[in-house]
Amino acid sequence: MQVTAASNTYQLYGPQSRSPAASVSNRFQPSASAETSGELSQEQRQLVEKLKARDREVRAHEQAHLSAAGDLAVSGANYDYVTGPDGQRYASGGDVSIDVSAVAGDPQATLLKADSIRRAALAPANPSAQDQSVAARATAMANKARAELLSLQRSANGGTTIDLSA
Template identity: 55%
Template structure:
């Protein structure tokens, strides 16, 4: 007796194998797409990290020593498990130089240069530059008032010197 498989059983088996292959191919395609997306995300995070670090370094380099410490960063973990800088900031001393408006003017100019140093200044960077302009304007006004006061009340060093001489003679 010869047993031959029925055509319907055989066709079911072939169809079943075809579905398994199709499912595996679909899973493989999805897996490749996921890996591709993850790689793309990591590359984007790497680029952002480099951009953020360069941006903050530009502030530090142009600050002329006015920074308070180094840069601080906010991080995001990539799909590769590594941390990437996605934001950053540098603190800078914006206080006026007491009693010295000329030095305050120079400091304000340095602050503005540091704020606008990156290739693409942020809104916060531009706000700091505007604040530096205000600091400079206030210092210029103070310097102008001081100059005006010096012109109206000039010191007379010769009189002061002769007074001291008179006291000693």
């Protein structure tokens, strides 16, 4: 996760690499004979299938972030690509930037926003470690907003303690 203080955004990253397809380099480019004949070896075809599966996984992961983030998304999904032995580009990783700034002077709005950030971070079926870290930070933001709300309520009641037990 990259945090930029100036814009108050986090990047929610795609699923962690779990297959060799995610780390494919250009060394898997088709040979000259494969390019002219259009044929790939069995190993190259298997690799293309792995790349296609990874591409689908990454795109679904980032789309889940975008769908849950709504107006918090400050960009569309950004993808990292690898070129397969068939000459096609496949997504191997990605991220979505979201606004994680508190709502100045409004702890109730900040609480709601923190909940939305947490939902966006945990939206994919398999949140990455970075996604879980963003969710934890959103939980901390929500807790701080709750404390501010409680403090405001206490001030409004002349410092009287409020029983929050159920």
